[in-house]
Amino acid sequence: KAGVTQTPRYLIKTRGQQVTLSCSPISGHRSVSWYQQTPGQGLQFLFEYFSETQRNKGNFPGRFSGRQFSNSRSEMNVSTLELGDSALYLCASSLIGMNTEAFFGQGTRLTVV
Amino acid sequence: GESVGLHLPTLSVQEGDNSIINCAYSNSASDYFIWYKQESGKGPQFIIDIRSNMDKRQGQRVTVLLNKTVKHLSLQIAATQPGDSAVYFCAETASSPPNDYKLSFGAGTTVTVRA
Numbered sequence: 001k002a003g004v005t006q007t008p009r010y011l012i013k014t015r016g017q018q019v020t021l022s023c024s025p026i027s028g029h030r031s032v033s034w035y036q037q038t039p040g041q042g043l044q045f046l047f048e049y050f051s052e053t054q055r056n057k058g059n060f061p062g063r064f065s066g067r068q069f070s071n072s073r074s075e076m077n078v079s080t081l082e083l084g085d086s087a088l089y090l091c092a093s094s095l096i097g098m099n100t101e102a103f104f105g106q107g108t109r110l111t112v113v
Numbered sequence: 114g115e116s117v118g119l120h121l122p123t124l125s126v127q128e129g130d131n132s133i134i135n136c137a138y139s140n141s142a143s144d145y146f147i148w149y150k151q152e153s154g155k156g157p158q159f160i161i162d163i164r165s166n167m168d169k170r171q172g173q174r175v176t177v178l179l180n181k182t183v184k185h186l187s188l189q190i191a192a193t194q195p196g197d198s199a200v201y202f203c204a205e206t207a208s209s210p211p212n213d214y215k216l217s218f219g220a221g222t223t224v225t226v227r228a
């Protein structure tokens with residue numbers, strides 16, 4: 001059974017650009033959530049999707065957005081990139097939500113220069 | 114608040130000894146708790162979970178203890194091995210708003226196993 005797949009693994013972008021990250025959950029999992037990991041702030045929740053609906057959102061500016069498709073794959077977008085957006089972005093999938101086992105992908109390492 | 118914190122940022126343990134990693138949580142509404150292990154360059158790996166209607170759960174070489182009275186969670190690793198060297202995070206979530214459908218993580222404890 002394949003795990004959570006995130007693409008790309010590494011990304012370098014310039015300030016002001018936008019970026020789209022992709023996450024394919026474990027087959028059969030319908031909940032996908034996104035987290036930002038930085039040395040200073042640790043793991044911070046971005047948003048969670050289930051059946052194409054956002055059920056919860058963290059305290060991030062509107063530049064951070066996401067969506068989920070009918071096949072449960074999810075994307076997150078960051079517009080007008082800032083240096084502080086440099087981080088490891090992690091996607092987690094679970095059957096129905098975070099109160100069931102959640103499994104993480106390897107993450108996308110985003111560097112903003 | 115909703116923070117989940119670990120008591121110690123680092124832990125050094127002799128190979129073969131038992132390890133105990135602690136975590137304090139502040140959200141009394143949290144009812145599901147998870148321990149994750151993160152190795153360098155990888156995403157967090159699920160270790161074990163526990164629901165609030167339990168106070169102990171055992172896995173392979175690992176045991177999680179939950180004390181709801183003092184809002185404390187711990188992870189015990191038996192016979193620690195070099196492969197156990199990693200950063201360990203506790204996480205919590207709740208079944209009701211506003212902390213449902215999200216995991217709140219502690220700051221993490223870096224475990225180093227000495228040969």
